[in-house]
Amino acid sequence: MDHTLVIVESPAKANTISRYLGKSYKVAASVGHIRDLPASTLGVDIDNDFKPRYITMRGKENVVRDLRNLKKESSSVLLATDPDREGEAIAWHLANILKIDETTPCRITFNEITKKSVEDALNSPHQIDMDLVNAQQARRILDRLVGYELSPLLWKKIRKGLSAGRVQSVTTKIIIDREREIKAFIPVEYWLITVHLCKKIDDPVFRVRYHGELEDNKVVKYSIDNAEQAEDLIKDLTDADYIVHKVTKRESKRQSKPPYTTSTLQQEASRKLGFTSARTMRIAQQLYEGVNLRDQGATALITYLRTDSVRISPIAIEAARNYIEKEHGNTYLPNKPRYFKNKKAAQDAHECIRPAHFDLSPQTIRNQLTDEQYRLYKLIWDKFIASQMNAAIFDTTSADVKAKTHIFRVRGETMKFPGWMKQYGMLPDMQEEETDELTKENLPDLEIGDQLIFVKLDSEQKFTKPPARFTEATLIRILEELGIGRPSTYAPTISTILNRRYIDKDGRFLIPTDLGFLVTELLEEHFTKIIDPYFTAEMEENLDKVETGEKDWIKLLHEFYPEFHSDVEKADKSIDKVEIPVxxxxxxxxxxxxxxxxxxxxxxxxxxxxxxxxxxxxxxxxxxxxxxxxxxxxxxxxxxxxxxxxxxxxxxxxxxxxxxxxxxxxxxxxxxxxxxxxxxxxxxxxxxxxxxxxxxxxxxxxxKKTKNKKETADTANENTDKNSRIKTETKSNINSKQTIK
Incomplete structure (x- = not known):
């Protein structure tokens, strides 16, 4: 009876925390939630202010028995579950089942599992935050009411095994609305006219693209809408001289973006690593709870993974600045630390996602991590360190080239100072959509009045493209922008609609199925609020108000349920059995x-x-x-x-x-x-x-990652031949002025 029992969710987290506690503490795991609403019944007494009936989850009986026995052997109990709604609810359920007074200082929280954070938490226990608990209860009961009444309706009217939900149905509708846009899209023809030029015969070739016309000494932008217009322009360029009309040179700075939140981590891991949102969260959970390192044992590598905040602690900023100065030098270190503003709806309960130990760089522990752990950890590490580094600096040149009255435009840039890109990588974040503008040409030193040498001309017919289908990354971004769901719900929501066959994947793109259309159309006709993204976002705001104590959770349920239940009853009477077309x-x-x-x-x-x-x-x-x-x-x-x-x-x-x-x-x-x-x-x-x-x-x-010397030599020879061909082609085209692709 001389030790304190500390209860966390997972065995991995328990193993990591045990490293920092002495013999006077014993750490045990609840293995996630231990109580929930029953699966076979509604479990909510609607007539009694939506009172929930919680039961011990199937398979958790032994866990509860063991925790009760450990409590008997302990002098006190501290509940150290995750610092969010779900974690607070688990702590509350544990307090109930172990008969712990929730108003006593039985709760400890920490944003990262490090020795200092754990010790600080032990020194400042507090009571369970019932606003957080009630926010979780409100969400759980709301989702149960919607799912429990809508899903059987779908089984009855369409087929068994279907489901509908407060967030999943809106998410499906967003994907379907995009598909409707794509199907309704009418392509519009346009043409690109690109001219290849050089300053001197032996100089590298660069490209300029038709932009518009010079009218009253002003450049007016025009588009080329058909082949006839393209042919007229090409014909008029036959004897044209290409003169530099305008040159703008400036130095531009590109600042790094803030460190990761849950949403931005999922988006970037999808784009850069090809990870699904569920895979990203699984690996991040491992990095947060701790991995076994040879010299240190179980060690947590990142801070808490469910956050919408970009706030950084002063200690982390100081550690990052020390690392930057040591690894990159003072020129990469800003005079002052960089701070970032949270979005308006951000809860700011936690820090950003960042490394927990700045002496454990990804490279030093690479052989002790799985490949996917290393890749995600490196992404988080590089992003955070880069966020505290100086801006990258570019020399940017924009040029207008005149051929008669026709204006061609190009932009080139040269990196002057890599700044944060030295840590994060030379390439900026991947763009989801391509552009027709020439923005990355390697330009020579151009001056107004320079006469350029024509090499060749390309004409290309193109058509406007419909909006792109969603990927997991772009879907998460739009869900966050609309305020639908919260960081912890994105991954399970996407998994649910994929598992229900409402959505399929074609490569990385999300495509609605016939079944998804069928269910969504039924919901659109009879449940306009449930399927409305703005109503769902408003509900999220109200649930957030419950979390901050601004709104009563029972009142929120009373405001929602009567109208929803009435809609279900009307739909049950008015909807005929929907036959899936054979x-x-x-x-x-x-x-x-x-x-x-x-x-x-x-x-x-x-x-x-x-x-x-x-x-x-x-x-x-x-x-x-x-x-x-x-x-x-x-x-x-x-x-x-x-x-x-x-x-x-x-x-x-x-x-x-x-x-x-x-x-x-x-x-x-x-x-x-x-x-x-x-x-x-x-x-x-x-x-x-x-x-x-x-x-x-x-x-x-x-x-192979490393090619043999012969291949390298062959490639070099091929490039040499290619350069020779370009020079020959340049010389042969000086007089002819034009080659049309």
């Missing part, structure tokens, strides 16, 4: 020979089945013709969808060619080309939205 494929069933084959919707998407089910159980995957030819036998290709990797396509031979037993199968679409090094077929790959070709032979030297 598509005939004009084939007889090969198994029973009596039924017709139809396309059905299942747990893993669409599939082909016999319409005599359950009398006939014949099924097969849907096969869609894919572009290209089989690289093994020259026949056609089919695209199939993997059963256990629902978002993934794979490709097989259609076996209609010279080899009916062809075994070709690949996750990637063949490009129709062969590798120049080993002769194997190449496949099309995508990385960060860009398509490239890769050799299918894993042993080919083109797939």
């Amino acid at each position: 598509v005939q494929i004009n084939e007889k069933c090969p198994e029973c020979t009596e039924g017709n084959l139809v396309i059905k919707h299942g747990r893993f998407g669409k599939f082909v089945a016999c319409d005599r089910y359950p009398n006939c159980n014949y099924t097969r995957a849907i096969e869609v013709e894919a572009p290209g030819i089989c690289p093994l036998c020259g026949s056609g290709l089919l695209a199939k969808r993997a059963k256990k990797r629902r978002s993934s396509k794979f490709y097989v031979c259609d076996k209609k060619g010279k080899d009916p037993d062809c075994k070709f199968i690949s996750w990637d679409l063949p490009s129709g080309k062969n590798c120049s090094v080993c002769g194997s077929y190449t496949v099309k790959k995508k990385f960060r939205g860009k398509e490239y070709e890769k050799c299918s032979n894993a042993e080919c030297t083109t797939n």
Whole structure:
């Protein structure tokens, strides 16, 4: 009875905290939530002010028994669950089940699991924050009411296994609205006219692009809308001289962005590392709770991962500045620390996501982390250190080139000082959409009046593009902008709508399914508020007010439920059974020979089945013709969808060619080309939205990180030949003035 019991959520967190506590403390884990609303009933007494009925979760009986026994053996208990709504609710449930007075100082919290933070928390225990608990209860009960009444309606009117929810249904609608925009989009034709120029014959070539016309000594922007306009412009340029009309030179500074919040970490891990939001949160949880390091044991590497704040503690700023001065020198260190403003809706309960130990750089512990832990930790480390470094400085040159009255424009920039990019990387954050402007050309020293040498001219027909489909990164960004959900809900919400088959993935893009459209259209017709992003955002604001004590949680539920329940009752009476369309494929069933084959919707998407089910159980995957030819036998290709990797396509031979037993199968679409090094077929790959070709032979030297000297020499020779060709082409085109692509 001479020790204090400290209870946390996870065994990993318990293991890490134990390092900093002496023999007078014993640390145990609740292994997440221990009580919840029952799964089989509503569990909410609506007529008694929405009083919840909590029960011990299935499988947690032994955990509760062990914690009760440990409490009997302890002189006191401290509840050290996570410092947020969920953590506070877990602490409250633990206090109830262990008969601890919640008004006593039984609660401790810390933003990072370090020796100092844990010791500071032990020295300042406090009572459980019931505003936080009630905020969690309000969300839980609200979500239970919506889900418990809407989901059975969907089962009854559409099919079993469906669900609707306060956040998931709005998120699905946002994706569907974007798809509607894409389908309604009408492309508009336009043309790009690009001229290749150089200052002297042997100088590097740079490009300028048509921008507009010089009218009354002012540049007026024009677009080229069709082939006729493009041809007229090209014809008029036949005998034109290209003169530098205007040059603007300036020094520009590019400041680093703030350190990560939960949302920005999920977005950037998606763009830069290709991680899903769920994967990012799983790895970040490991880094927060602690990983085993050889010389130190279980060690937490980052601060708390669920935060919408960019606030930084003075201690962390000082540690970052010391690191920058040591690793990069004074020129990279600002005179004053950099502070960042939180967004208006930010709770500011925690710091940003940052490293917890500044003596443990990613490189020093790389071989003690898994590959995914290292990559995410390095991303967090680099972002935080970069946020406290000086701006990157660029010399930027913008130039207008005149050809008769036609104005061509270009912009180039040269890095003068890398600043924060030395830590974070030379490339800025990836842009989701491409631009037609020339902004990164390597320009020579240009002066007004310089006459430039024409090399060639390219004309390209283009069409405006519809808005891009959402990726996980762009979806999280729009959810945050609209105020829908909170940092901890983004990942589970996306996982839910994928698992329900409302949304599919094509590469990294989110695409609504027929089922998603069907459910959303039903909700739009009968539950306008539930499906309205602005109503959902307003509800989030009210729930935040519960958290700060500005609003009573029971009153909030009374304001919401009566109208919602009335809508459910009306919909139940007015909605007829919705039949999911069955598509005939004009084939007889090969198994029973009596039924017709139809396309059905299942747990893993669409599939082909016999319409005599359950009398006939014949099924097969849907096969869609894919572009290209089989690289093994020259026949056609089919695209199939993997059963256990629902978002993934794979490709097989259609076996209609010279080899009916062809075994070709690949996750990637063949490009129709062969590798120049080993002769194997190449496949099309995508990385960060860009398509490239890769050799299918894993042993080919083109797939190795370090290529052999011969390849390096070949590449160098090829580049030399290319430069020679450019120079020759430049000289030969000086007189002809024009080559049209």
